[in-house]
Structure formats: structure tokens, C-alpha cells
Amino acid sequence: xxxxxxxxxxxxxxxxxxxxxxxxxxxxxxxxxxxxxxxxxxxxxxxxxxxxxxxxxxxxxxxxxxxxxxxxxxxxxxxxxxxxxxxxxxxxxxxxxxxxxxxxxxxxxxxxxxxxxxxxxx
Numbered sequence: 001x002x003x004x005x006x007x008x009x010x011x012x013x014x015x016x017x018x019x020x021x022x023x024x025x026x027x028x029x030x031x032x033x034x035x036x037x038x039x040x041x042x043x044x045x046x047x048x049x050x051x052x053x054x055x056x057x058x059x060x061x062x063x064x065x066x067x068x069x070x071x072x073x074x075x076x077x078x079x080x081x082x083x084x085x086x087x088x089x090x091x092x093x094x095x096x097x098x099x100x101x102x103x104x105x106x107x108x109x110x111x112x113x114x115x116x117x118x119x120x121x122x
Contacts, residue, residue: 043067 028036040046044057044064057064073081085091089102089109102109 048054048056048059093101093104
């Protein structure tokens with residue numbers, strides 16, 4: 001890498017971490033910033049030198065260690081959510097307008113209930 005690339009990488013990392021510089025613990029030390037930059041370069045979490053705005057690890061994932069992915073929902077959870085959405089009409093019916101079935105056909109679906117009880121007083 002030449003000096004231009006390293007400067008661009010350093011600016012990108014500093015811009016990404018700018019919101020964390022003045023955290024509750026105070027400003028970061030030079031060593032902390034250097035360690036974060038080294039880690040970002042090692043993992044490819046720096047902006048690639050192109051107009052896409054992608055990170056290096058997104059452009060060339062074969063060059064960097066795989067990132068840990070969070071556990072998603074189980075198949076059963078997704079199926080249960082879909083069944084509930086279909087039952088309540090909370091699925092998109094018209095792709096152009098984005099309206100849901102319960103908005104197009106309100107008489108076919110149960111009225112939404114308010115959480116909690118309401119008592120009227122006079």
C-alpha cells in the first residue's frame with residue numbers, strides 16, 4: 001500500500017469511530033486509536049478505495065476472517081410469525097401501494113385491540 005491508501009484508511013477509520021471518541025470514558029489515547037486502526041485493517045473494516053462505499057471485507061471476503069453472525073430465528077418461529085401475520089392480515093397485499101390485507105379488507109380481520117383496559121368515567 002502506498003501512503004495515499006494508508007492516509008485514506010486512517011481517515012475512514014477515524015471517521016467511523018468519531019462518535020466514540022468522546023464517550024463517557026473521555027477521549028481515547030493514541031495507543032487505543034492505533035490499536036483500533038490495526039484491528040480494522042486486519043479485519044477489513046475499512047472503506048474500500050472505490051465509489052461503492054463498501055468495506056474491504058465486503059469487496060474481498062476471501063482475504064479476511066469470517067465475521068461472527070448472530071443467531072437468527074428458528075424455522076418454527078418464522079412460521080409462527082407468518083401464520084400470525086396471515087391471521088391478522090398484517091401482510092402486504094398490494095406491492096405498489098404497500099397496503100396490507102387488513103387495510104384493504106378490514107371486515108375480514110379482527111379489529112386491533114388496545115393493550116390494557118380502559119374505563120370511562122364521567
